[in-house]
Amino acid sequence: xxxxxxxxxxxxxxxxxxxxxxxxxxxxxxxxxxxxxxxxxxxxxxxxxxxxxxxxxxxxxxxxxxxxxxxxxxxxxxxxxxxxxxxxxxxxxxxxxxxxxxxxxxxxxxxxxxxxxxxxxxxxxxxxxxxxxxxxxxxxxxxxxxxxxxxxxxxxxxxxxxxxxxxxxxxxxxxxxxxxxxxxxxxxxxxxxxxxxxxxxxxxxxxxxxxxxxxxxxxxxxx
Amino acid sequence: xxxxxxxxxxxxxxxxxxxxxxxxxxxxxxxxxxxxxxxxxxxxxxxxxxxxxxxxxxxxxxxxxxxxxxxxxxxxxxxxxxxxxxxxxxxxxxxxxxxxxxxxxxxxxxxxxxxxxxxxxxxxxxxxxxxxxxxxxxxxxxxxxxxxxxxxxxxxxxxxxxxxxxxxxxxxxxxxxxxxxxxxxxxxxxxxxxxxxxxxxxxxxxxxxxxxxxxxxxxxxxxxxxxxxxxxxxxxxxxxxxxxxxxxxxxxxxxxxxxxxxxxxxxxxxxxxxxxxxxxxxxxxxxxxxxxxxxxxxxxxxxxxxxxxxxxxxxxxxxxxxxxxxxxxxxxxxxxxxxxxxxxxxxxxxxxxxxxxxxxxxxxxxxxxxxxxxxxxxxxxxxxxxxxxxx
Numbered sequence: 001x002x003x004x005x006x007x008x009x010x011x012x013x014x015x016x017x018x019x020x021x022x023x024x025x026x027x028x029x030x031x032x033x034x035x036x037x038x039x040x041x042x043x044x045x046x047x048x049x050x051x052x053x054x055x056x057x058x059x060x061x062x063x064x065x066x067x068x069x070x071x072x073x074x075x076x077x078x079x080x081x082x083x084x085x086x087x088x089x090x091x092x093x094x095x096x097x098x099x100x101x102x103x104x105x106x107x108x109x110x111x112x113x114x115x116x117x118x119x120x121x122x123x124x125x126x127x128x129x130x131x132x133x134x135x136x137x138x139x140x141x142x143x144x145x146x147x148x149x150x151x152x153x154x155x156x157x158x159x160x161x162x163x164x165x166x167x168x169x170x171x172x173x174x175x176x177x178x179x180x181x182x183x184x185x186x187x188x189x190x191x192x193x194x195x196x197x198x199x200x201x202x203x204x205x206x207x208x209x210x211x212x213x214x215x216x217x218x219x220x221x222x223x
Numbered sequence: 224x225x226x227x228x229x230x231x232x233x234x235x236x237x238x239x240x241x242x243x244x245x246x247x248x249x250x251x252x253x254x255x256x257x258x259x260x261x262x263x264x265x266x267x268x269x270x271x272x273x274x275x276x277x278x279x280x281x282x283x284x285x286x287x288x289x290x291x292x293x294x295x296x297x298x299x300x301x302x303x304x305x306x307x308x309x310x311x312x313x314x315x316x317x318x319x320x321x322x323x324x325x326x327x328x329x330x331x332x333x334x335x336x337x338x339x340x341x342x343x344x345x346x347x348x349x350x351x352x353x354x355x356x357x358x359x360x361x362x363x364x365x366x367x368x369x370x371x372x373x374x375x376x377x378x379x380x381x382x383x384x385x386x387x388x389x390x391x392x393x394x395x396x397x398x399x400x401x402x403x404x405x406x407x408x409x410x411x412x413x414x415x416x417x418x419x420x421x422x423x424x425x426x427x428x429x430x431x432x433x434x435x436x437x438x439x440x441x442x443x444x445x446x447x448x449x450x451x452x453x454x455x456x457x458x459x460x461x462x463x464x465x466x467x468x469x470x471x472x473x474x475x476x477x478x479x480x481x482x483x484x485x486x487x488x489x490x491x492x493x494x495x496x497x498x499x500x501x502x503x504x505x506x507x508x509x510x511x512x513x514x515x516x517x518x519x520x521x522x523x524x525x526x527x528x529x530x531x532x533x534x535x536x537x538x539x540x541x542x543x544x545x546x547x548x549x550x551x552x553x554x555x556x557x558x559x560x561x562x563x564x565x566x567x568x569x570x571x572x573x574x575x576x577x578x579x580x581x582x583x584x585x586x587x588x589x590x591x592x593x594x595x596x597x598x599x600x601x602x603x604x605x606x607x608x609x610x611x612x613x614x
Contacts, residue, residue, distance in 0.1 A: 079523050093519075
């Protein structure tokens with residue numbers, strides 16, 4: 001039986017007089033891969049900021065892992081343990097090498113767990129970045145950077161992976177490669193939420209939602 | 224291998240990975256070095272003044288004209304001294320011997336100089352007749368001055384014999400009366416000038432720094448030999464200090480006070496400017512590393528983690544610069560003293576570690592506040608506007 005990872009209920013968000021989201025609702029089950037599409041300015045960025053717990057200034061109820069989000073609370077620990085992020089611009093830290101970037105979440109974990117080296121090896125082999133581990137990140141190609149960013153997002157085996165245009169800066173071939181990697185993790189019961197405006201990326205997901213008129217609608221792939 | 228960049232080496236690596244951090248280090252090094260050197264100059268000026276106040280100049284005026292043992296000074300009762308014997312300082316006579324000469328004459332001796340040559344011993348108790356020139360007042364020390372201030376002066380050979388070290392600031396006891404030794408006169412010193420004062424010849428002894436200031440180095444020189452330091456004047460006639468000496472002194476005192484004040488102000492300004500600079504560079508650092516802040520927050524860093532990260536980096540870098548500047552300060556003062564001593568300056572620049580540590584501590588605190596503010600700003604960065612791009 002699948003459990004609800006994300007439940008948004010009547011979420012509204014305004015920037016001054018401009019309403020960006022209005023009574024928006026969303027549910028994502030565990031193991032599900034959901035794409036959220038939308039035109040520029042439709043509110044995708046606002047939605048992802050709310051989902052990622054980066055923005056707490058909204059109205060409505062947000063349940064994450066069956067836990068009601070308290071907008072005044074800092075959910076750093078939740079982000080550290082249960083959510084992984086993949087961004088369009090990778091956001092790797094140049095002062096750290098590839099291994100240190102991947103293991104960055106371990107710096108902020110409260111339980112002082114030892115690094116799961118077995119899983120690190122598995123990840124790096126699967127992402128084909130084993131040979132790059134001790135090198136600097138600023139010498140990597142776009143595809144390699146994104147694979148390192150994916151490894152960093154998955155190192156703590158998160159329940160939810162939030163991807164913001166994960167293929168936005170990649171060529172078609174590399175984008176396809178990255179999407180195949182993400183799909184392989186979906187198979188391992190990670191829920192994946194991808195915000196994109198690329199329909200080819202959305203085609204990899206088992207559910208597509210279209211953000212229009214401040215609300216989410218089901219998106220038919222053949223449209 | 225468990226390389227998470229979490230340990231001390233990772234921290235060091237991070238500290239030196241950013242241009243802004245390197246800039247903070249260099250800026251802080253220059254400012255703290257400037258602050259420390261400034262404090263040295265202030266001390267130098269105060270030291271010059273202290274020659275007048277008689278704190279602990281080495282080359283000062285009055286002296287004990289007898290060589291004696293420390294035990295004599297502390298324990299023996301001093302008896303009257305034959306002024307002719309007193310003046311023959313080369314004689315190897317002790318207090319005990321002297322007391323044997325005049326066992327029935329009791330005098331308390333507070334200080335002996337050539338003055339005794341000119342004043343009969345029987346008037347020793349008469350304050351008005353014991354006139355030690357007082358450079359600070361432009362007049363003379365009286366016995367009361369000496370008792371009140373508990374000051375005394377010692378002959379260089381006596382000092383070497385008794386203490387075998389620099390005796391400045393030591394206290395000696397003579398007949399229950401404590402005297403603070405404030406200076407010594409070298410046995411070969413002849414820096415004194417005889418001046419005419421009320422038709423009585425009085426020898427006054429002028430600190431080298433004063434001569435140097437008032438008449439320039441061309442009029443006197445300083446040399447070092449195996450026996451110690453030797454102070455001499457040139458053969459040129461040095462103008463009598465008594466003529467207008469007080470005005471010269473006032474001018475000298477004012478100018479050195481103003482110079483000290485100026486360096487205090489420069490030090491204060493340096494510290495303030497460094498605070499502002501560290502603050503601005505810190506804020507730039509936050510701006511340049513906003514993506515890093517965002518991604519660290521995204522992977523689980525709390526606001527406190529972020530502010531601690533910037534604060535620890537700043538504290539560490541500024542700490543390094545302060546320690547480095549302290550070491551450089553010691554080295555610079557050492558080198559300057561060595562070089563300047565060849566040009567007749569000695570004891571002019573000296574390293575006062577207490578003042579330097581105090582100045583550097585004040586600087587360190589100011590700089591830490593300069594680091595703390597950006598650290599707090601960084602921890603409050605709105606990550607939603609950093610990581611998720613509009614598309």
